[in-house]
Amino acid sequence: MAEGAEGRTRGRPPASPSRAGDSLTLTPRLRCAWLLRVCRLHGQRRWRNQTAFAQALSTLRLQGVHPATVSRWxxxxxxxxxxxxxxxxxxLERPNGSLTSVFDTVLRYYAPxxxxxxxxxxxHPDERTAWQRTEELLRGAAGGETLDxxxxDELTALTFSAPRFSYGTSDLWQSAAQRLLGxxxxxxxxxxxxxxxxxxRMLAHPVLGAEAVEVLRAVVADRSVQSLIGTVCMYDGSDRAAAGLQVMRHLRSPADDRVFKGALMACVRKIHYGHFNGAQLTALSATLAGVLADPGAGPDAETRELVVSVLRQIPAPRRHRHAVHVLAEEQQDKALPTLRPGSRGTARLLSRRLAQEACARMDTPPDGYHDLILPALIEEALFHPVFDVRLYAATLIHASPYRAPVAATLLKELSATWLRGDELWVTTLLQALRKLGGPTERSAVEALVVDPRASTTITDVAAHALGHIGGTSPAAFWARALGRHRTAWRQGSRPGHASVLDRLVYAIGRAGESGILHTVRKDTAMPAAVRVSARWWLRTPRP
Structure with a gap:
């Protein structure tokens, strides 16, 4: 029987894909399947009927689509x-790429x-057509034409249709890769x-991969580059030896904390998919153990937690003896900081409560549908020790109809937590709202950036969130925020204000506020690194 027909649902109600007591294994395919399902069920009422939806898909030249096909997907x-x-x-009248890009991103992260x-x-088209279209797009990319x-997406997808075309055109591909990474x-x-x-795709390509790794190396070497953590982390997209060597180098002798953290994040996938050999794993474990044992290293709580997580990924036989000793102490030391509060059981209960509150805010709850996956994604987005896992869980929620209800629920939780003075939980919620928040949540984050009662830890995370959260900020807010933290930095009242200023310039750059960037660049009262960041944004062309 069809589900979700007009009026009362006939037959069995729409059910979550899997029930296994309190446990749920979120495979990559199940994550994406959930996104399709909730977008359809919370969309126009007529599409809750699988038969009607399958028939409509068939009219789009999709062959062999039946209700059972949709159910399996x-x-x-x-x-x-x-x-x-x-x-x-x-x-479902979604913007072009709003689902396909999420599928591409999530499926790639969870695959070798x-x-x-x-x-x-x-x-793919036939090889000759693929060659012709690839050449057209490639020459446009290398020649400065606007590519959306x-x-x-089309250019790099075509390279897997006609990989031989890549030979003999390295200068064009290098120019295209430089522009694309920018x-x-x-x-x-x-x-x-x-x-x-x-x-x-360029990093993974059998021919273009070497060029892409070299382009990435050159960009990472530019200290003025913004988003340096995420840029260094992109080495996890290549299984080439050169990429692994770069990650090891940046862990042993990082130019700054951002480079170290990006290289550390790259290790999560590189270890999981066997990019390092045995000797490299042992050397890596020794390096990370040294970071944990060195009281002068002082990584922040989030980085320290990730160091421990990466060390535990390394197979026990490959761990350096120093790493074995440090991990044993780590398990016994109850005083070590934990970024995300609460035990696993507490985190699960809290995530379920937040999911229930978000679902209660939905305008279109399908009859009989109990979503088991949303709580699991919220738990990942808030509590997982690996940043990328948190990011891609939040990305799935953001692409779903749950974004606004979840953001409103997190904002309510943030307000209550701020009054209680729980700094760890405040920063955790701010990091999630960075991806999930909209204009309403942005206003609350702006208030924290300029609130004199907020610690620099909170204002730093809040300022970073402004670079990605939905909505826009008026020029008056940017002037107030920059002025407050510039004054505090010059007075030296508390450490961390230079980082807050850098985060603000990052957000201003993403907003395209060139006038404010020019002002920052010329302001000799600003930290030198912040002025360099403003200069980078001004000289970087926007697509």
Whole structure:
């Protein structure tokens, strides 16, 4: 029987893809299946009927789509092709790329590097047509023509159709890769995901990969580059020896804390997918153990937690004896800081409560549908020790109809937590709102940036959130925030104000406020590094 028909649902109600007591294994396919399912069920009422939706997909030249096909896709039982995801975008009236880019990004993160296939399968044209179209797009990219996210997606997808075309055109590909990576650094949302996926394809490509790694190395060497943590982390997209050597080098002798953290984040996937050999794993464990044992190293709580997580990823036989000793002490030391509050059980209960509150805010709750996956994604977005896992859980929620209700629920929690003075929970919620928040949440984050009662830890995270959270800030706010933290930095009242100023310039740059950037660049009362950041934004062309 069809589900979600007009009026009262006939037959069995729409159910969550999996029930297994209190446990739920979120496979990559199940994550994306959930996104399709909730977008359909919370969309137009007519599309709650699987039969009607399958028939509508068939009219979009998708062959062999039946209600059972849709059911398998939405329960994670079979892979969804690219054209089907585009069909969901069209029928559900979603912006172009709003679902396909999420599929590409999430599926790539949770899969080993492949030099022969794309995360979301495409139907490719014949080789001759692919060559012609690739050449057209490549010459446009290298020649300075405007390429949107769809064009970058098409260009790099085509390289897997005709990989031999890549030979003999390294100068064009290098120019294209340089431009593409530059655009990755300054875009956001769907525009960023499309370009990020495109550059990852270059990194993974059997021919273009070497050029892409070299382009990445050169950009990381530029200390003025913004988003340096995420840039260094992109080495996890290549299984080439050169990429692994760069990560090891940046861990042993990092230029600054941002480079170290980015290299550390890259280790999560590189260890999991076997990019390091045995000797490198042992050397890596010794380096990280030294960071934990050195009282002068002083990594922040989040970085320290990630160091421990990466050390535990390394197989026990490959751990240096110093790492074994440090990890043993780590398990016994109850005084070590923990970034995200609460035990696993507490985190799960709290995530369920937040999910229930968010679902209660929904305008279109489908009859009989109990979402088991949303609480699990909220738990990941708030509590997982690895930043990228938190980011991609939040990305899935952001692309779903739950974004606004979850953001409103987190804002309510933030307000109550701020009154209680729980700094750890405040920063955790701010990090989630960085991806999930909209204009209403932005106003609350702005207030924290300029609140004299807030610690520099809170204002730093809040200022960083302004670079990605929805909505815009008026010029008067930017002037007030810059003035307050510039004065505090010059007075030396508390450490950390220089970092807050740098975060603010990052957000101002993303907002395209060139006038304010010019003012910062000329202001000799600002920290030198902040003025350098403003100069970088001004000289970086926007796509």
């Amino acid at each position: 939405e329960r994670g039982l079979s892979a969804v092709p690219y054209d089907a995801v585009r069909g969901y975008e069209l029928l 590097v492949s030099r022969t296939a794309l995360p979301l399968s495409r139907l 996210g769809d064009a970058w 655009e990755v650094l300054i875009t956001d949302g769907v525009n960023w995901m499309q370009r990020f996926e495109a550059f990852n």
